[in-house]
Amino acid sequence: MEPSSPEVAAAPARPADSGLHARVLEHLGTAICGGELAPGSVLNIDELVDRYAVSRSVVREVLRVLASIGFIEARRRVGVMIRPASAWNVFDPQVIRWRLASAGRIAQLRSITELRTAVEPHAAYLAASRIGRDEASDLVGLAAKMWAAGEAGDEERFLHLDIEFHRRVLLASGNEMFVRLQELVAEVLTGRHKHHLMPHHPHEQALQMHADVAQAIQRRDGERARQAMVQLMEQAFDEMKSLWEQTALPDRSTDGGPTTSR
Amino acid sequence: MEPSSPEVAAAPARPADSGLHARVLEHLGTAICGGELAPGSVLNIDELVDRYAVSRSVVREVLRVLASIGFIEARRRVGVMIRPASAWNVFDPQVIRWRLASAGRIAQLRSITELRTAVEPHAAYLAASRIGRDEASDLVGLAAKMWAAGEAGDEERFLHLDIEFHRRVLLASGNEMFVRLQELVAEVLTGRHKHHLMPHHPHEQALQMHADVAQAIQRRDGERARQAMVQLMEQAFDEMKSLWEQTALPDRSTDGGPTTSR
DNA sequence: TAGATCCAAATGATATGATCTTTGAGTGGA
DNA sequence: TCCACTCAAAGATCATATCATTTGGATCTA
Structure with a gap:
């Protein structure tokens, strides 16, 4: 051997x-x-x-x-x-991995995206009052890097920065449960990328909103941070909407095929 | 039987x-x-x-x-x-049970309350467009019963109705992950009750807001449902604030008793 | 015949002892 | 000093046996 x-x-x-x-x-x-x-x-x-x-x-x-x-x-x-x-414990990271690798992938992406839409704005709000000075600076810096990567059309780099940005906001929220959602967000963003749901050059708006979120958090303006994040989520949701509309409802009521059976 | x-x-x-x-x-x-x-x-x-x-x-x-x-x-x-x-998988129901039974109980209640604050308004928003006619009627009915129980000062009954109300909203959101948060909400409400954080006669405002949420959902007015739920969450959060403020920082200046120590 | 009772097979739950595999720490030589 | 080698500790896996519970069906009684 x-x-x-x-x-x-x-x-x-x-x-x-x-x-x-x-x-x-x-x-x-x-x-x-x-x-x-x-x-x-x-x-x-x-x-x-x-x-x-x-x-x-x-x-x-x-x-x-x-x-x-x-x-x-x-x-x-x-x-x-x-x-x-x-x-099922649908919050178990392992379960989420399996579901994202299964036929229910789209449904899973949708669920998580809705969860993000609910949580991230509040996380941004909380972060504004809890983040440390250095962390806040880093966040603003990250938004700037995202802008650069977006302008340069470097999708890979943009994706990684995007994930990192949201991770930091969740971390700064100071809520252990929010922090744990970080990995889900990463999965969604990666999934969105894989499905080519992102324009090669991210929307100018999206770039600006990330910058707004970062700045609002640094200035400790929770309400503005939340608003900016809400807009970000709305845009992200819209971009992904085509996914579930094309895969919409499989009509699970009377399960037709006896499938496998083994 | x-x-x-x-x-x-x-x-x-x-x-x-x-x-x-x-x-x-x-x-x-x-x-x-x-x-x-x-x-x-x-x-x-x-x-x-x-x-x-x-x-x-x-x-x-x-x-x-x-x-x-x-x-x-x-x-x-x-x-x-x-x-x-x-x-830790802080979303695992078992973990949450253990933590609620441990010294970190207050911190756990706080985390979940913040999560509720983020999720429930969005759940109400989604429910407005996804709830069925009968479910909506039931929801309005539940709010009415809550009003009655509140007026009558029946705390036990109010608690159960309250839990049921929020459970239904989460269910109606149509998001499997939100649904799973139902048990956490139940824990928080029960915990709030145990700690005597609820007035014997629930605030008139709270009763009205529950009714507003239900009605807005039935009328399919997602935005109004969200707003009403946000107010509800803010009030709930305020009521519990004393919990973490008294436990949060040691504040040894006026140290009454050495407390627990186990 | 109907219903209560009892029995035994099925299957998971627990116990036990042996062997395999990985890996941290010690040891010796260059 | 540093690298390679050896050894033993501890988990990982295996094999087998026994215990305990559940349940379908046989048996018994009215």
């Missing part, structure tokens, strides 16, 4: 990927999010042990995690039942 | 309590949230096996769950490290 050669090319996997647990968890989580395992269907441990060719320990540990995020419910004499999406 | 004898006092354990797993998880989760296990400190599996007198299976399953919510990180040759609060 790997006699530990000098190059060590791959050797990634710092956080949580390699390992049987992660592998099985990933597979099951994806399957449930993707609807391949429909709500109500039942698994049992031994079956999973066979299917993934791992030990009971691994399977049980995975099931405990899935249960803790509301994906399944284990009952004696019955088995492991898949629970409906309404029971 | 209940053929059992009249006594049968206990009869607990429907969802997730009884069982070694739940017991150990609860204990460790509480300890970490409460700061009894400081970030950076290290545990090891065998130690936990001894401490709780359970098998490794149970301990490992608990640790996997704790790891999935960011409480711990297991590393070979080292042990199980407690992670800082900044790594």
